[in-house]
Amino acid sequence: MQEYEEVKEKMKFNHEEVKKKFMEGIDQLAKRMKKVKTKLAVMSGKGGVGKSTVAGLLAVHYGKKGYKTGIMDCDFWGSSIPKIFGVENKRPVVREDGIEPVHTDKWGIAVMSIQFFLPSPESPLAWRGPLVSGVIRDMLAKTEWGELDYLIFDLPPGTGDVPLTVLQEVRPNGVILVATPQELTATIVEKSLKLAQELNTAIVGLVENMSYYECPQCGHKEYLFGKGRAAEMASKYRIDFFLELPIDPALTRLCDSGKIELYEIDPFEFFLI
Ligand SMILES: Nc1ncnc2c1ncn2[C@@H]1O[C@H](COP(=O)(O)OP(=O)(O)OP(=O)(O)O)[C@@H](O)[C@H]1O
Numbered sequence: 001m002q003e004y005e006e007v008k009e010k011m012k013f014n015h016e017e018v019k020k021k022f023m024e025g026i027d028q029l030a031k032r033m034k035k036v037k038t039k040l041a042v043m044s045g046k047g048g049v050g051k052s053t054v055a056g057l058l059a060v061h062y063g064k065k066g067y068k069t070g071i072m073d074c075d076f077w078g079s080s081i082p083k084i085f086g087v088e089n090k091r092p093v094v095r096e097d098g099i100e101p102v103h104t105d106k107w108g109i110a111v112m113s114i115q116f117f118l119p120s121p122e123s124p125l126a127w128r129g130p131l132v133s134g135v136i137r138d139m140l141a142k143t144e145w146g147e148l149d150y151l152i153f154d155l156p157p158g159t160g161d162v163p164l165t166v167l168q169e170v171r172p173n174g175v176i177l178v179a180t181p182q183e184l185t186a187t188i189v190e191k192s193l194k195l196a197q198e199l200n201t202a203i204v205g206l207v208e209n210m211s212y213y214e215c216p217q218c219g220h221k222e223y224l225f226g227k228g229r230a231a232e233m234a235s236k237y238r239i240d241f242f243l244e245l246p247i248d249p250a251l252t253r254l255c256d257s258g259k260i261e262l263y264e265i266d267p268f269e270f271f272l273i
Pocket residue numbers: 044046047048049050051052053054075078079080157209210245246247248249251252253255256
């Protein structure tokens with residue numbers, strides 16, 4: 001009986017302790033984020049539209065120009081940032097004052113991902129949204145990015161716990177939406193757009209990925225899936241930067257081989273943030 005009472009006592013949920021830890025985490029996160037000049041979140045309502053590729057290209061755009069750049073992979077279930085940057089076998093250094101992210105070979109972009117803490121890239125992550133949000137918050141509170149000019153957040157698809165946590169707690173300077181020409185995607189992307197608007201986050205760019213294919217011989221642009229609704233959305237919501245990103249097999253190859261940093265085209269050349 002005494003044993004039972006002891007166990008019961010140990011299992012008592014200490015609300016005050018949990019609340020204190022939570023608030024400490026929020027404070028720490030705010031402190032770290034203060035050292036980052038510009039934070040941009042890449043979002044899409046739909047999965048598989050090329051969100052991580054776009055986030056990667058944006059980080060390369062800044063890294064190549066000499067800005068101190070970081071990329072935070074928040075897409076825990078479909079994590080692909082370490083792979084496309086070829087750093088999946090590196091490991092962050094865990095120190096008492098924080099975790100040092102890994103750096104890419106070519107442009108020295110700082111990368112953080114849950115992937116680094118899993119036994120192997122194939123290990124499944126059977127975690128529910130609220131738990132993942134807690135882990136994201138914790139990782140952001142503990143990652144020592146140092147002074148950064150740009151930090152890019154690759155958010156998971158949808159408008160669930162993780163995008164909400166990042167938009168509310170990190171308060172990015174802007175969101176870049178990624179769509180594809182299909183009508184279904186446009187409708188779902190509009191949901192992300194509305195979520196960002198509700199949270200007073202500026203939409204600073206809209207990318208229609210896999211928009212067309214350009215013939216390497218004659219330069220003809222073939223809109224394989226027809227003209228999508230993204231251009232219309234960009235003008236309806238007065239989004240300053242609209243980009244049609246073509247299907248480029250060279251880009252697929254570089255992403256697959258972990259060499260996105262070697263992509264010679266800079267689709268964000270005219271992005272002015
Ligand atoms: N413009 C493009 N041209 C050629 N291949 C592309 C292009 N954009 C993306 N891809 C390829 O499409 C695949 C999916 O891209 P990516 O992983 O970026 O999508 P995602 O939206 O982040 O997916 P998820 O929702 O699963 O995280 C990758 O193999 C990538 O290399």
